[in-house]
Amino acid sequence: MDAPVTQPADPDTLAPPSSIALLGNPNVGKTTLFNRLCALRQKTSNFPGTTQEARLGWVALAGDTETCLIDLPGVYSLELDLSESKLCRRVLDGTTIPPGAAPPDAQVIVVDAANLIRNLVIAGQALRRRMPSLVVVNMIDSARRRGVHVDAPALSECLGVPVVLVSARSGEGFNALRAAMLRPEIPSRTPPESLDELERWADEVYALVGSAPESSRRDRLTDRLDRAFTHPVLGVGLFALIMTGLFWVIFRLAAYPMDWIDMIFATLGGAAESLLPAGILRDLLVDGVIAGVGATLIFLPQICLLFFLISLLEDTGYLARAAFVIDRLLRPFGLSGHAFVPLLSSHACALPGIMAARAVPDRRDRLATILVAPFMSCTARIPVYVLLTTLLFPERPAMQAVAFTGCYALGILAGLISSLVARRTILRGASRPMALELPTYRAPSLRTALLTTYDRAKVFVRKAGTMILAISIVLWWMGEYPHTEPPQQSIELREQASAIDPAEAGAALELTDEADRLEARHSARYSFLGRLGEGLSPVFAPLGYDRQLTIGVLASFAAREVFVTTMAVQVVGTDDDGEGVFDALKGARRDDGSPVFTASTSWSLLVYYVLAMQCLPTLVVTAREAGGARWAFLQLAWMCGLAYILALIVRQTLLAMGVA
Amino acid sequence: MVSQTVTDDRVSLTQLPRGGRGRVSGSTLDPKDAQILRAMGIRPDAQLEICRMGEPCIVCVQGSNGSTCRIGLSRRLAERVLVSPSG
Numbered sequence: 001m002d003a004p005v006t007q008p009a010d011p012d013t014l015a016p017p018s019s020i021a022l023l024g025n026p027n028v029g030k031t032t033l034f035n036r037l038c039a040l041r042q043k044t045s046n047f048p049g050t051t052q053e054a055r056l057g058w059v060a061l062a063g064d065t066e067t068c069l070i071d072l073p074g075v076y077s078l079e080l081d082l083s084e085s086k087l088c089r090r091v092l093d094g095t096t097i098p099p100g101a102a103p104p105d106a107q108v109i110v111v112d113a114a115n116l117i118r119n120l121v122i123a124g125q126a127l128r129r130r131m132p133s134l135v136v137v138n139m140i141d142s143a144r145r146r147g148v149h150v151d152a153p154a155l156s157e158c159l160g161v162p163v164v165l166v167s168a169r170s171g172e173g174f175n176a177l178r179a180a181m182l183r184p185e186i187p188s189r190t191p192p193e194s195l196d197e198l199e200r201w202a203d204e205v206y207a208l209v210g211s212a213p214e215s216s217r218r219d220r221l222t223d224r225l226d227r228a229f230t231h232p233v234l235g236v237g238l239f240a241l242i243m244t245g246l247f248w249v250i251f252r253l254a255a256y257p258m259d260w261i262d263m264i265f266a267t268l269g270g271a272a273e274s275l276l277p278a279g280i281l282r283d284l285l286v287d288g289v290i291a292g293v294g295a296t297l298i299f300l301p302q303i304c305l306l307f308f309l310i311s312l313l314e315d316t317g318y319l320a321r322a323a324f325v326i327d328r329l330l331r332p333f334g335l336s337g338h339a340f341v342p343l344l345s346s347h348a349c350a351l352p353g354i355m356a357a358r359a360v361p362d363r364r365d366r367l368a369t370i371l372v373a374p375f376m377s378c379t380a381r382i383p384v385y386v387l388l389t390t391l392l393f394p395e396r397p398a399m400q401a402v403a404f405t406g407c408y409a410l411g412i413l414a415g416l417i418s419s420l421v422a423r424r425t426i427l428r429g430a431s432r433p434m435a436l437e438l439p440t441y442r443a444p445s446l447r448t449a450l451l452t453t454y455d456r457a458k459v460f461v462r463k464a465g466t467m468i469l470a471i472s473i474v475l476w477w478m479g480e481y482p483h484t485e486p487p488q489q490s491i492e493l494r495e496q497a498s499a500i501d502p503a504e505a506g507a508a509l510e511l512t513d514e515a516d517r518l519e520a521r522h523s524a525r526y527s528f529l530g531r532l533g534e535g536l537s538p539v540f541a542p543l544g545y546d547r548q549l550t551i552g553v554l555a556s557f558a559a560r561e562v563f564v565t566t567m568a569v570q571v572v573g574t575d576d577d578g579e580g581v582f583d584a585l586k587g588a589r590r591d592d593g594s595p596v597f598t599a600s601t602s603w604s605l606l607v608y609y610v611l612a613m614q615c616l617p618t619l620v621v622t623a624r625e626a627g628g629a630r631w632a633f634l635q636l637a638w639m640c641g642l643a644y645i646l647a648l649i650v651r652q653t654l655l656a657m658g659v660a
Numbered sequence: 661m662v663s664q665t666v667t668d669d670r671v672s673l674t675q676l677p678r679g680g681r682g683r684v685s686g687s688t689l690d691p692k693d694a695q696i697l698r699a700m701g702i703r704p705d706a707q708l709e710i711c712r713m714g715e716p717c718i719v720c721v722q723g724s725n726g727s728t729c730r731i732g733l734s735r736r737l738a739e740r741v742l743v744s745p746s747g
Contacts, residue, residue: 076699081692115729118701118721199703223711226730230712324732327716337716337732433734434716435697 016061016182017106019068021091023126024110025119026074027439029138031055033110033168034071035451037178041066044455047087047098054098061182068101069108076118078125079195083358092129106132106184113143113150113165114440116210120202123159124191132184133161136177141167142440147213155209160189169445222441229318230438235325242318244405250305251401257301262582265294284476292472293465295564296383303379303460304453306348311452315444319344320436327434333416334423336360337434339369343415346376347408348456350618353378354625362431368419370626371635374618375415377408379460380560381609387564388606390582391597403606410610414642426634475555478529487522490515524548543608543647544601546590556614563609598660604651612643673708673719673733673741681709682743689740697737701729708743 024030034042038057047054055071072091073084090096094103109126111119116137127133137150156163162180166173192201229235269290276282313319319341327337335343338360346353353373360366377385385407393399497511524530525547533551540550548567556563567585588596597605613619613636623632670685684706687694701721702708709728712718715735720728733741 076696080695080699082696115701118729121699195698222730226711226718230718230732232714320732324716324718327732327734433693433736434732435693435700435734435737436732437700438718438730438732 016065016067017104017132017184019070019102019104019106020181020184021070021072021088021104021107022110023072023078023088023092023107023122024074025076025112025115025122027437028074028110028112028115028119029168030071030074030110032445032448033136033138033166034069035445035448036168036171036174038069039451040454042451042455043100044459047091047096054101056098056101059178059181061178067181070098070101070104075122077122092126092131104131106134106181108134108136108181108184110136110138113137113140114146114148116148116150117202117206120205121195121198124198124201127159127161127187127189127191128193130186130190132186134180134184135159135161135163137163137165138168140165141170141172142442149211151209151211155205158189158205158208159191160187161185169442225441226321226438229321230324232325232328235321236329239322239325242313242322246306246309246313247405247408248401249309250302251397251404254301254305258298261294261298261300265290265297269294283480284473287480288473288476289469292476293469297461299379299383299386300457300460302382303348304457306379307456308449308453310344310348311449312444312446315442315448317439317441320438323436324434324438327436330416333420334365334368334427334431335372335416335419336362336365336431337436339365342369342373343376343412346373346378349378349380350374350376350615351621354618354621357625364423364427364429365431367626367631368422368427370622371422371631371638372415372419374613374615374622374635374639375411375418375611377411377610378560378615380615381407383564384556384560384609385606387567387582387585388597388602388609391586392599392602392606394586407606407610410607414611418638418642475529478532479524479527479551481527484523484526486515486519490518490522493518542651543604543644544598544651545605546596548588548590548596549601549605553608553612553614556609557616560609560614600651600654600659603654604647607650608643608647610643611639611646613639669744670742671745672739673710673743674713674717674735674739676708676710676743676745678710678713680745681707682745683707684741685744686742687740688742689737693737693740697741700731702731702741707746708741 022030022034034055034057037059041059042055042057044055057069057071058066059069061067070091072088075082075084075088078085078088078092087096092104092107097103107126107129109123111123123135135155137152137155140150143150150165152163152165162183162185164173164177164180166177192198229238269286272286272290273282276285310319323337323340326340330337330339339357342353342356342360344353345356350373353376354370357366357369357373360369385404389400389403389407392403493511493515497508497515500508500511502508525534529551530547532554533547536554537545537547537550540553545553552563552567564585567588585597590596619632619636622635623629626632671682673682676682684702684704687697689697697703702719707722709720709722710717711720711730716732717735717738719731719733719738721731722728
């Protein structure tokens with residue numbers, strides 16, 4: 001037998017492992033444990049060569065030396081022919097390592113105290129790899145409440161590695177866990193290889209270390225809740241109710257911080273304008289940087305709330321029930337219940353959604369999910385929805401909410417119908433049936449929800465601070481250059497203003513304001529961006545989009561939220577009284593003085609933004625995940641084609657009905 | 661793949677009534693599906709109970725430690741899992 005001799009004997013001089021892989025079944029509280037250990041010291045990236053999300057965290061186990069924790073995806077077995085299982089094997093072998101981490105020199109196997117037998121199978125598979133290991137029996141508190149007892153020393157003896165009992169939720173046992181993580185051991189025993197023997201081994205180990213009450217007491221609360229939540233009719237009704245409540249809370253609560261952010265950036269812009277001398281630097285800072293970043297960051301509260309609430313819901317165990325109940329609804333459209341989480345995630349961003357589609361076991365189901373995921377309204381569309389619904393229904397929050405929900409519904413409907421079409425044509429064939437664990441209901445962890453929110457907010461702010469900032473500056477430059485001579489009309493207005501008696505300063509100011517507006521429009525028209533928009537505007541003219549809107553639509557291809565930024569930069573030249581972004585856009589006018597955002601144009605834009613594929617990163621990920629650029633091209637052509645046709649129908653119908 | 665008591669009383673999981681119990685005694689699943697279900701706990705000799713009938717159904721896998729683990733199963737899978745009813 002191998003002796004555990006990899007670590008020095010004296011605990012005080014132990015060098016902690018530099019990198020530890022965290023593995024286990026789904027629903028064993030691995031993420032809660034990871035969060036409790038690493039708190040804010042964590043980041044999300046991807047496993048190289050895959051689009052599987054890799055969470056890395058850092059924890060100081062001894063002194064200042066930090067150990068990197070690699071949170072592996074939850075799997076039921078290390079030996080399955082599924083992408084997650086393969087990934088776990090590759091990380092443990094050291095052949096796939098997320099950027100910023102070293103190959104793991106130890107593994108922490110997390111098991112559920114109340115479900116020990118099944119969990120021991122994966123523990124056995126992991127221990128057979130003979131790397132320094134530690135077994136963590138989690139959720140010991142809830143197991144204890146159910147009368148389940150786990151004998152840690154006996155389990156340690158059976159497995160040949162240290163064992164600690166913890167509750168990641170309450171923090172119980174974490175001092176012992178940290179100490180044990182300093183000295184994981186190479187297993188002194190080797191579990192059997194064949195699955196039959198391994199299962200028998202798990203039964204035998206459990207018989208030696210675990211005890212539970214004789215009767216298998218049914219969980220009455222779970223029974224009752226499941227009866228309601230998974231009911232074919234009531235379950236769907238409750239699902240609709242919960243989702244409506246979720247979005248209602250997001251809107252209701254996000255309004256306040258959004259106002260504050262709007263105000264702060266308006267004040268910042270005003271301050272920069274008054275402090276800096278007129279010139280290119282001031283324009284760059286005020287119109288490019290502050291206006292651009294402000295117009296994006298304003299949506300941070302909604303993004304935070306969405307992730308916070310979804311994380312809470314997931315933690316309660318409800319989301320799995322939602323997937324279960326939605327399976328029935330998705331099946332007729334050629335999607336599985338597994339598609340629910342990817343599609344729900346796509347409501348945050350299509351990128352994680354498409355990546356999450358890896359959990360869909362069947363290839364055709366997965367391809368259908370990937371193809372239609374971007375139809376779900378992502379948070380990048382929220383700025384556009386907020387802008388357009390506010391313009392359509394000023395001061396009528398109830399109608400705004402209805403229109404908003406309508407956008408989400410339209411996206412979902414378009415996605416479902418597209419999936420059906422795909423499954424009847426290019427993705428013909430039967431799909432893999434559903435097998436989904438429904439975890440025990442629990443009170444959600446506020447800590448996990450807050451950490452998830454923090455992580456997502458960080459990613460969004462980083463995006464706003466880098467890519468979107470860069471796009472804002474490039475767009476500002478394209479909109480500002482080349483400089484043109486002011487139009488004759490504005491020169492005349494300025495001459496008139498200077499001729500006016502200083503006693504009538506108000507009248508002079510009006511004239512110079514009008515001259516400013518004329519010049520802004522003139523220079524916007526002859527800028528690089530203006531010319532580009534002009535060239536392409538005939539394509540979008542039937543939808544009611546002028547040059548400025550065409551520019552907005554084109555710029556959105558980098559990231560949809562850039563639309564609001566683009567429009568803000570485009571019209572901010574006319575915003576001379578420091579009002580917020582929305583007010584500036586509300587008053588936006590075309591060269592002929594007619595409003596940019598008429599009702600028919602706004603509706604057509606709204607439909608276009610719900611349906612169109614306008615996101616380069618999504619196309620890149622689709623190509624990679626679906627296994628070929630042809631899927632991305634198909635997605636692009638299908639979504640943009642559908643968006644164009646429906647936006648055209650909406651616009652022309654409204655015009656025919658006499659709506660401006 | 662399975663198991664000791666191959667008897668004539670085997671029925672498909674979908675034939676059990678709500679609250680009905682049975683021991684897994686075979687399957688006609690394709691190997692990949694069988695592997696996944698087995699890893700999830702629906703393994704030879706496991707005690708199952710039907711918590712919700714229909715499509716999809718909910719099966720309770722009962723561990724010997726009194727724990728239960730609920731799995732939502734589509735009919736296509738459930739009807740290929742054979743059980744010996746155990747009252």
